[in-house]
Amino acid sequence: MDADTARLVERRQRTFGPTSVLFYETPMHVVSASGVWMTTADGQRYLDVYNNVPSVGHCHPRVVEAIARQAGQLNTHTRYLYDIIHTYAERLLETFPAGLDKVTFTCTGSESNDLAMRVATAATGKRGFIVTDNAYHGNTAAVTDVSPSSMPGKPLPPHVRAVRAPDVYHAPTDDLAGRFAAEVQDAIDSLEADGIGVAGLLVDTIFSSDGIYADPAPFLGPAVAAVHAAGGLFIADEVQPGFGRTGDAMWGFMRHQVTPDIVTLGKPMGNGFPMGGVVSRTDLLEAFTKSVGYFNTFGGNPVAAAAGLAVLNVIQDEGLVAHAADAGQYLRERLRALAGNGHPEIGDVRGAGLYVGVEFVRDPLTREPDPDLARRAINGLHKKRVLIGAAGRHGNVLKIRPPLVFSRENADQLVQSLEEVLSI
């Protein structure tokens, strides 16, 4: 670590203390970013294949200009009327299926899931939630309760049940939809046996923290039907897959040919401007507002609306959904070619659009997870100026989710660098 970085780490320890968690064996001091590139204080440029928040590219000029313009004109809250929030709300809701026609703005994905759970509880009169067993849905007290990945090794709260992630690599099946639905039904039965009942099935539709499970889609339909039959709701957490990342549509749930009751939004919504949202229906919101109501001071402010509107415009004008499909497909093909070319430690390459997982195993036959190799690859790629992270309960799956402007050329650089790291 150079003196500059060491000094920053020391200042950080002094002001942040125990909550400080830094990436990489040698933390990096960043000073600027643009598109898929991040630049450090020593002038080095890194290819960013990690950050899904700056989804239309770091510091996209149209988003920056929209924020600057609106911040200088009006920044207030939704107890007054202003035009831009409704222009944005209308544009956003146009991307959803019929019936999902109301939006409530928040500031983060965590606030969105916290609110969605309260809406589901009020609407169903039940308290139980079903999630996957390494899910992450956010950081509030209520949302941490439904985030098993935040409490490894600890028992779940009484109102939460976890089902296995839809993993056909470690547990092959010809009927993933049926198996997933059967496990959800067991969870429903268990919640009902305890007198809790099911308020909702809450899943990230690309199963990011579980290890990225996209296929064979559709596989969520029967599980959703089981939850509906038990009087519960389906909450699609689109904080990670949403806004075009999966390449086939704006929303990850669309790959599964189901219509959620509630959809939660966050991370890429404002390309880094703090904003989130809950999309749902009038009947559900009515049950909730009768019991308590909701107002969010910063939620839906005009600057957030300007940022969000610019993001929607850039996704459309730059054709980023189709681009994510193409670049993601190309990347997966190149990664599979690398695996087949003398790299059996790459056990699986999977994903949709520009959300791609590369699973490392110690042995292609036993498929035993290899988190050590993932750690070495992450730090080795960092030295080669490629930024990447890991997912999955074992931390052995490379998590590839770059800004959506990531190109085939960027994919070539990533695969080339990975090949070099794996050949050391």
Add this chain to the structure above:
Amino acid sequence: MDADTARLVERRQRTFGPTSVLFYETPMHVVSASGVWMTTADGQRYLDVYNNVPSVGHCHPRVVEAIARQAGQLNTHTRYLYDIIHTYAERLLETFPAGLDKVTFTCTGSESNDLAMRVATAATGKRGFIVTDNAYHGNTAAVTDVSPSSMPGKPLPPHVRAVRAPDVYHAPTDDLAGRFAAEVQDAIDSLEADGIGVAGLLVDTIFSSDGIYADPAPFLGPAVAAVHAAGGLFIADEVQPGFGRTGDAMWGFMRHQVTPDIVTLGKPMGNGFPMGGVVSRTDLLEAFTKSVGYFNTFGGNPVAAAAGLAVLNVIQDEGLVAHAADAGQYLRERLRALAGNGHPEIGDVRGAGLYVGVEFVRDPLTREPDPDLARRAINGLHKKRVLIGAAGRHGNVLKIRPPLVFSRENADQLVQSLEEVLSI
């Protein structure tokens, strides 16, 4: 309502639905704001004595410039190192007493209180919280549990106890500190009798939603001592009084000569940029991070740091703390003069700095609250182009908390307009 406003209300109903709550009998369509002024679509200018979020003035050019510059250069998260967040953290922590030397960044005051409660629970091993009986601390599930004002008429959850607000107008006493501490002790005893114990006393140090209770300060010390003796923590919610508003210091708790264990920040921190924070100590954070850890995607991002740093600079360079003391003192004197000059319906004028309450009563002897007059005054002032709201469990207290650049001349306009409204 004109056609333009009616059309916006209709669009709003269609996109927001039941969660839509608008101010005033005739909602207002705002298009721009600057300093203490908000401008509507019909070109009218309103004096804003309501909004405490744009605390250094609506669209302050230094804050806008800082946001625009940083948004164009780098906007990422705290798992990388960058300079500005630590410059900001250091500047912020300098304003706190010794011992309060760690900050954790969030995006909203709600997230701050949610996190503070989790830190207190982890550090004390207890679950109970004590709040005032019309407190509002935010909108997450956990924080709504400790916000009696969000659940009027409903029973509190088993782990929450409410004490009376420190109100010497309706319940005079020569020993407010002793009375408040005795009620807190009763709440502690009740939580302990139920086997819950006290994790924390959580109060807004200006008691905003309770009806604004500032004096006779100091009065919190004995209550805090009682909570400490029972193994609990004192959490000062500075979302409303903080950042100089009370006129005597940066933080409302300083008027009470106590040092909190945890301080929560929000609303004015970024002059409208969504950001919040929790200030506490290493020993408390260690207990919490051992149990679960915390990461907030948008919390502490470089743009938030730039906005927060600009706010601190403006408060200092424009002398806004001393200004709040002077303008607030002048305003209270003028309001008291108005009350004494044939307006016995103004039962009380109170507050600190630029957080001022004007309590309306039906009769100065019985001090019976008059929420109808407060409603008439709010809508009457709106017609006279002055924006104001109400607080208190009866909604009969005018809540005056303008941007801190509010001047004596602005105070004159407010009092003149109020006199006209009360004389109709």
